[in-house]
Amino acid sequence: MHLQTFVFRTAATLLVVGGIAACTTTSLGPQQPVPGPGATPQPPRPAALFIRPAAGTTIGRFDGVRNKGLDIAGNLGDPIVASADGRVVYVGGELPAYGNMVIVKHNETFLTAYAHAKTILVKEGAVVRQGQKIAEVGNSNSEAGRVKLHFEIRKNGTPVDPEPYLNGRLQQ
Numbered sequence: 001m002h003l004q005t006f007v008f009r010t011a012a013t014l015l016v017v018g019g020i021a022a023c024t025t026t027s028l029g030p031q032q033p034v035p036g037p038g039a040t041p042q043p044p045r046p047a048a049l050f051i052r053p054a055a056g057t058t059i060g061r062f063d064g065v066r067n068k069g070l071d072i073a074g075n076l077g078d079p080i081v082a083s084a085d086g087r088v089v090y091v092g093g094e095l096p097a098y099g100n101m102v103i104v105k106h107n108e109t110f111l112t113a114y115a116h117a118k119t120i121l122v123k124e125g126a127v128v129r130q131g132q133k134i135a136e137v138g139n140s141n142s143e144a145g146r147v148k149l150h151f152e153i154r155k156n157g158t159p160v161d162p163e164p165y166l167n168g169r170l171q172q
Helices: 003-018 163-166
Strands: 056-058 070-073 078-081 086-092 102-103 112-113 117-120 133-137 148-155 158-161
Touching: 003 056, 056 148, 078 117, 102 133, 148 163
Parallel strands: none
Antiparallel strands: 056 070, 070 148, 078 133, 086 102, 102 112, 112 148, 117 133, 148 158
């Protein structure tokens, strides 16, 4: 590995560990239905800013200490999709606890991390769209070889519980 590449990868890893969060991308959510005549208007439910990145069941929930995200079960090779529009800022496996990982910056506030990938389908710098396949579920460095996706949302560099963001209860 060339020294310049090593320095760049090391700097990128330090930024990831330090909790980077800066990219401007706008996400357009679905339109809210218009109530019919005589209907009592309900306050609009906010569209989820993020979508679930894999179809499997949740096998580990955010606790902020031992688990800084969600663990989602899957089969080897199941698709992992971008949770929201953004730019890929990291692809690699330098952080042993995360294995093969993709990090996407969504705006000035949020980034998402997708860990334990078997195959990564995007490159650093790529622009991705919500729902676009970016990787495949794997078992890199996960406990006892379990096949899963570890998914994190970071707000201003700090891990937050992804579930309220995935179901529209929280926007920012």
